[in-house]
Amino acid sequence: MSGNSVTMVEALNRALAEEMERDPRVMILGEDVGVDGGVFRVTKGLQDRFGKDRVVDSPLAEACIVGASVGLAIGGMRPVCEMQFSGFMNFAYGQIQPHMSRFLGRTRGGRRMPVVVRAPSGGGIRALEHHCESEEMSYVSVPGLVVLMPSGPRTAYGLLKAAIRSEEPVIFFEPKSIYRAFREEIPVDGDPYPIGKAEVLVRGNDVTVVTWGAMVRKCREAAERVAASTGAGVEVIDLLTLKPMDPEAVMESVKRTGRCVVVHEAPRTGGFAGEIFARINEREDVFYGLRAPLARVAAYDVPYPLFARENAYLPDTDRIEAQILRTLNA
């Protein structure tokens, strides 16, 4: 493994370090982000390197961590705050929605909001209750927020850099089940990955699979299986940016394939698949080419179970594969 072949945790750490090096206004705050380096070690070593003023162990209060970040940003800093788990970001919702997402508009452009709220999200690591949720919809529905979710070391590195340099408030979800699941090459002092750009990971002309975060790997596996067993061309698209979303890559693809399966880890009802379906219906050129019902694979509409049942709850490769086959045959 080369020195630049890193896990997602290391990639995030590198992106933070490089951005802090580059811009002295960038700072980190949150619960246990300092000495401990965060419960997932994403901020490991940064306090030693950048000092206690720039990497701050805050009191245990999510709302005030975000609210203080809002003030820090207005005061000229560029705070990157960490929510220990996205399940606890709920407590900060009263700062994120009414304040962080709105300062730009409230001041008619007068106050920018360069805040990044990082939050490990999703399940699959046998964690405790409230440590496994996929909460993206609570943020996707808020105008003014940017919502990002990388799917591995490379995109995590590039997207976090973009988030930190953004003048807009970013919710940055880190799919925790892939924090250390695999390695990818990342550059030294590499470029940000553009916000708003989806990636086509696998090309194919028979069905489009749209997904993001930890589900990307499962979808690729399922796509490979389907391709192997049926010879069908399965296109896999990684959204990466959930908001603001202009799913051109999806439209182009579904127009070509006429079939679409959206896969997400969040519960089915109210999940993001519905939005993608609506966007497809809003594009007549795409809609009239549909050859099968739009389909989704998602977690069941039940609270995230304790870990013994989480494998049953989460969409897995088998369920994704089965749905791709159903959609191909519909």
Added chain:
Amino acid sequence: MSGNSVTMVEALNRALAEEMERDPRVMILGEDVGVDGGVFRVTKGLQDRFGKDRVVDSPLAEACIVGASVGLAIGGMRPVCEMQFSGFMNFAYGQIQPHMSRFLGRTRGGRRMPVVVRAPSGGGIRALEHHCESEEMSYVSVPGLVVLMPSGPRTAYGLLKAAIRSEEPVIFFEPKSIYRAFREEIPVDGDPYPIGKAEVLVRGNDVTVVTWGAMVRKCREAAERVAASTGAGVEVIDLLTLKPMDPEAVMESVKRTGRCVVVHEAPRTGGFAGEIFARINEREDVFYGLRAPLARVAAYDVPYPLFARENAYLPDTDRIEAQILRTLNA
């Protein structure tokens, strides 16, 4: 106007009074719900009638109002709490999602959660910032919650009674723009309106309009205009229950009409229309009968503007009419 022809505010007040009369465990708490009767006067006179123990002016703390209600319910009461505006229910999200929605499952059925959280929602009354939001999606995406939204005095009366008698936690959205907009007859000591039952308000075979809350009236107007100008049969369905949702009435209708327009006041992206579209796609018998793209009319994807621009922001009869016509002609 007969004595039973009432506004929605009066209907809600009557439902509360009758349920409190019927069951001594029912109680009310919230900001200004006592002496003041609530800022919209929904609880007017109830403290005089039922005493200060059963109608309680609480301190100004949304999270604790809901959290205390959770405790009250476990302790044997049936609290109906009021959030002064749904825009401030955000502050209670850390109680609603992790606790109120989950106690039943967390205790394997051992603790029921007969709590109703009432919240005036939606815009159209020239109110201040944060007083106009339509927040239903933050709750529709939470398994375990019941989410209701009446569309007038009659359904408000029946649904609130059902909510109070329910053993499940209910988020009860009251579209504030119709609090006093019109009157309907309600019975004395009438029955609850069943949770989960949508209502077909206007029959028609050419296009299905699905909506809820304050948009119901606008949709009926638009439907009348379209019917008058084109002779088309526009079916209008009032969902009433947003969660748990079994949109049988919608399926039956769209199967017949092949065309569907969903109208909601919440911003377009991440709104409930997407969910309905997904459900339609999941029903092959309905999907294959579609004769036009599924369409939605919603608020724009911008923060709710201050009131001078709210008429521009909100879906209005013109926009709804235009979309119905487009869908009919697609």
Added chain:
Amino acid sequence: MAKTPAKKPPAPVPPGAPVAPCSTYAGASMVRFVDEAGNLLAGEAPFPDERVAELYRHMVRARRFDARMLKLQRQGRIGTFAPCFGQEAAQVGSIAACTPKDWFVPSFRELACALYRGAPMRNVLLYGMGLEEGSAAPPDARDLPISIPVGGQSSHAVGLAWAMKLRGERAGAIVYFGDGATSEGIVHEAMNFAGVMKLGVVFLCQNNQWAISTPRVHQASDRPLAERAAAYGFPGVVVDGNDLLAVLSVCTEAMERARSGGGATFVECITYRRGVHTTADDPRVYRGEEEEKAWESRDPLDRTRRYLEKRGAWDAARERALEEAVDAEMQVEIQAAEDYRASSVNPLEMFDYVYVSMPPYLKAQRDEAEEAFRGRNVVVGASAPWVPGGAAAVGQLEEAPPEDAAAPKGGAR
């Protein structure tokens, strides 16, 4: 309880008589300088008369404009409004302790503060008309816009004071909130942050005895709210909020501590909301005339005027001249704001500040909306339909030139 930090200027008078029939702080000490009749309670005048007169001018200007806003609301010319009537000493006395480098973090009732900081009346009016134009932030002003969710802004002040500390600036932050707000979790979180990190925040609580219809006694225990500060590790002071000199004195010291790394202060101003909570409220439902009368007699303007008059620094002529000046100013400003509204305000502007640059899907919605609005009167209060290209130009509210100058002109002036 309540450490009294005021040292110079001298002569706070603890314990004062309990001022508030609603306040239950009998026995607690409260900083007072001037009694209801305008007499200095002890010592020398702590501030030059000209300074006090200047602040009095601000109080009168705020009250007059406040009353006018109320009238405009009753006439249907502006929307919901939260008057500061009765709280002018607490507001002017505290904001006057700040420099322009200090951050002003208001709640929703700080009209007197905002005016003191230089907010143009026309902006206040435009905001009242439901036009975002009214809360545009001049890039260099250290003023935050109105914050309506009760208490939330306290954490912004924490962040601002923290930023000042990190940047090595000699500046603090003052954050305003009410007695009701002290029940919200976020206010506690903010005070705890400020305490443990020793941040220069002044928590300025206007205890005006009511949170809408909820009296102070239902909001919290009968201990002074300021008493909470001690456990967070910083001083809390109860001050007679209708006593301009007392507020100014306490806040001057607190802001100086904030600026100089000495940490936070909680200042509880005992005052009274003499008017409605907002124009949507009817206080007769929940409180009696007797109480309102009692507080009338403690009015902060009366008290300050008496004080100045006794010192020969104010008289009826000056009062009349001031009133006339304010009235003239208001007339110009109201005209400007109403002209602006009548000038074909652009409804599409709501798309402009969602993101720093407009994403394509939003651009598409904007185009859709432009189509839908064409020729229709979609702006509340506008006198004619909006027409693309017909934007207004009113003083500092001037808009960017229309993108498409060739588009048809229109819209009444």
Added chain:
Amino acid sequence: MAKTPAKKPPAPVPPGAPVAPCSTYAGASMVRFVDEAGNLLAGEAPFPDERVAELYRHMVRARRFDARMLKLQRQGRIGTFAPCFGQEAAQVGSIAACTPKDWFVPSFRELACALYRGAPMRNVLLYGMGLEEGSAAPPDARDLPISIPVGGQSSHAVGLAWAMKLRGERAGAIVYFGDGATSEGIVHEAMNFAGVMKLGVVFLCQNNQWAISTPRVHQASDRPLAERAAAYGFPGVVVDGNDLLAVLSVCTEAMERARSGGGATFVECITYRRGVHTTADDPRVYRGEEEEKAWESRDPLDRTRRYLEKRGAWDAARERALEEAVDAEMQVEIQAAEDYRASSVNPLEMFDYVYVSMPPYLKAQRDEAEEAFRGRNVVVGASAPWVPGGAAAVGQLEEAPPEDAAAPKGGAR
């Protein structure tokens, strides 16, 4: 500070020596009864020896099971677990002050309390195995399940105490949380509610010096946490949390006040988390051995045992017998829990308790899932695929008889 409510039983010793190198409460008074060597500091023994011995038994049982849980986690037999190692006196001393009518509202670390209240070890184990079966609530027990979002449960205790008041029941609520939790807004809101409504809640704060890696000094000012109570209008007490008698004494009085309409109490137990935060944590990253050693010498079990031994109420033989009994109990319970998990646990149960009755769309998802799960091993830790109809029966975890008794049996026992 910190009013000391303990009157009978007698002889708290304020101020005690500062016990905590991490605690900065030098000079503050702290209730102590017994020193590290097991000597009564003053007066008569406040509780009968048999009672103390009985509580000591509970402490030992909890510690042994706690250690076993840790080992099971290290062996991969259960999931993440938050040990109570070092906090047994704070937990047993406080929960022993409650009657079965009082409500027990835990956070996530109160293993010793839960066992004291009668939670079967097998349930604790099942919860540790990620099986909801472990947190099933017996309908008549006044115990709430584990609450993980820090601080949130404090408001439930408020509601429970309020319900007791409304129903005229002589019962209070005790709610557990840590030093870190005191920073969360909801804990403040709950204390304010309890204060203004005079509700019978005991806020039992185990100040174990750490919130994961965040030391007490970064969490809040250097004032005692208990000092916050005064401004909410109820007493706050700092007690040596490793002194069983002191905790029991203070809490007995606090619970009695809660039950009898006297309102709330904040009890800050100065103690130490001797082990990991959870099994996912590595304390060596953020704290030194020296500190851990210092607290080892103040261990609550050692102290209580020494006290009892000095009084002739305990000896090595009793200790051995107790250990053997606990070990035997654990063996049975672990076997039962593991048998249950191995018995074809039903993954579809996650659909059963979302709503009181299952709505059709959920039933459809359940059917879909049943199809997807058939013949596959989808339960973590199960030794064989789940098969419909193959449900287990293990003691009180007995399930309803399988709906479809004709379905093929399966799953290892």
